[in-house]
Amino acid sequence: MNFLKNENEKWFWLVSLLAFMLIGYTGIPLIGYVLTILLFAYAFYNPKNGILMLFVYIPIRVFIIEYNPGLSYITDALVFGALFKVFWMNRKTISNLFKFKNFEYAFFAFLAIGSVAALITGVNIVNIIQQLRSFTIFYLVYYIVYRLQISRKDLVNLIWIFIWTSILILIQAMAEKLSIRNLFLPESWQAMALSAKNRVRIYGMLGNPNVLGIYLLFAFILFYTAKKKLSEFNPRHMDILNIFIAGILVLTYSRGTWGGFLVAAIAFVLLTRKWKIGLDFVKYLAIALxxxxxxxxxxxxxxxSTDIGSEKVNNIQQFDVGGESGFADRIGSTFSEETVAGSQNSGRIYIVKKGFEVFSDYPIIGTGFATFGDSTTLSSSSPIYRAYEISHNFYSDNQYIQIIVQTGILGVIAFAVFLLSILWRYFKKHKESYLYVLTVSILLGGYFMGLVYNLWESDIFTLSFFALLAAASRREDLGKPIGEKL
Structure with missing residues (x-):
């Protein structure tokens, strides 16, 4: 009977994924708003499934809201529906709602410093709230999941969600590549002008090759875990999925994600001392290539090379005309004189130099949230940009310089305590649980990716990492595995 129930649930997640896609394609915002209200109620009724629904929605969010903006607020509906249910479940034991670990207090201190500094700088309160949401919305997933009873069934459901969603994302990615960004893409994405080196990258349903790479990284890890640890999944099927995932990950040409994956993989192998795992990764890559x-x-x-294909290339590559594209050109240009010079004038080196220029004027608590290269400044600019001659579309693409500028020395200390205390907490216990090894390995990979991405504003990374952290924390407190040998 349990087997039949699990079978029914796996199809439920596929139907949910297809429903999101179909409602997106209707292009009728009212239907999206109605669904948002219904999902809020569903998350309140069943908070675990509400959180799991986030893993269906988030990977396709930017894709479907291009068609139907009425679907834009589902993240908040699912998170707050589940959060209110957690409050209700603990209404007679209020103290349970205020039990926090040391790394959470450090995170709260970081949020407080950034908010106070922003108020002093003169940032609009709405913009501060918007940026606080970027940092906290998926911390709330940790808060919720930690206070729920996590079971093996929940892990099985999560993997089925990743299976269905990954298959859809892989199909779209291959269609995008072969059609030269002309099929299974919103019209606004098809019309996007790209340089030669970016034109060859797969952007995917996540709308960004780096974010797509991060999603594929988590999918790969989950499927490898399912193959090794969970009897519900056919190992060969997991291998096939991971071969395609490795191949599309290569075709994102996302050097930052590759680096993060390599760091995480090395850490995992060293911590487990299972050298065969490293060989497995090499095999997947070789077969995928x-x-x-x-x-x-x-x-x-x-x-x-055909006339139609050449016309499509010309339509996409509207600047950097004649520039070379391909694997060798993108990877080979990483440390070229042209790339370094561009980075110094407007790229990552310029961003870091400009960041330390601002930091020298605001060293203690920084300029505050929504002031330097974060997601909020892209839509609302910043009160300091004019004084430092920074353009309105400036984005830091470096989590560390953003934190240094926005929160100063005190904020850097708080954020460092947050990150390092998680690392130390589970590194000490890594021999006790597979979950602890995963947490440490992914966090170390995240340390690297933070150098080239605003990683802690990435929905995919923060959703997946905070959910994993909650599972590890529950495992720690309960003193027993979640699932089979986890």
């Missing part, structure tokens, strides 16, 4: 990357690139090059 032969059976996914090479065929897709050859087919795409053939299509681009």
């Amino acid at each position: 032969v059976f996914v990357v090479l065929p897709l690139n050859l087919l795409t090059n053939y299509i681009e």
Whole structure:
């Protein structure tokens, strides 16, 4: 009977995914708003499934809201529906709602410093709230999941969600590549002008090759875990999925994600001392290069050589005309004189130099949230930009320089305590649980990716990491595995 119930639940997640897609394609905002209200109620009724629904919605969010903006607020509906249910469940034991670990207090201190500094700088209160939401919305997932009873069934459901969603994302990615960004994409994305080196990258349903790479990284880890630890899943099926995931991950040409994955993989192998795992990763990559990357690139090059394909290339590559594209060109240009010079004038080196210029004037608590290269400044600019001659579309693409500028020395200390206390807490116990090893390994990979991305504003990373952290924290407190040998 339990088997039949699990079978029914796996189809429920596929139906949910298809429902999001169909409602998105209707383009009728009212339907999206109605669904948002219904999902709030559903998350309140069943908070665990409400949180799991986030893993269905978040990977396709930016894709479907291009068609139906009425679906934009589902994240908040699901999170706050589940949060209110947690409050209700603990109404007779209020103290349970205020039990926090040391790393949480450090995170709260970081949020307080950034908010106070922003008020002093003169940032609009709405913008401060908007940026606080970016940092906290998926911390709330940790808060909720930690206070719920996590079971093996929940883990199985999560993997089924990743299976269905990954299959959809992989199909779209291959269609995008072979059609030269002309099929299974919103019109606004098809019309996006790209440089030669970005034109060859797969952006995917997540709308950004780096974010797509992060999602694929988590999917790969989950499927590898399912193959090794959970009897409900066919190991060969997990292998096939991971071969395609490795191939599309290569075709994102996301060097930051590759680096983060490599750091996480090395850490995992060293902590577990299972050297065969490292060999498995190499095998996946080798097979993916032969059976996914090479065929897709050859087919795409053939299509681009036709008259229709050449016209599509010209429509996309509207600047950097004549620039070279391809794996060798993108990777080989990483440390070229041209790339370094561009980075010094407007790229990552420029951002870091400009950041320390601002930091020298605001060293203690910084300029505050929504003032330097975060997601809020992209839509609302910043009160300090004019004084420092920073353009309105400035984005830091470096979590650390953003934190240094916005929260100063005190904020850096608070955020460092947050990150390092999680690392130390579970590194000490890594021999006790697979969950602890995963937490430490992914966090170390995140340390690297924070150098090149605003990682702690990334929905995919924070949703997945905070959910994992909650599972590890529950495992720690209960003193027993979640699932089989986890």
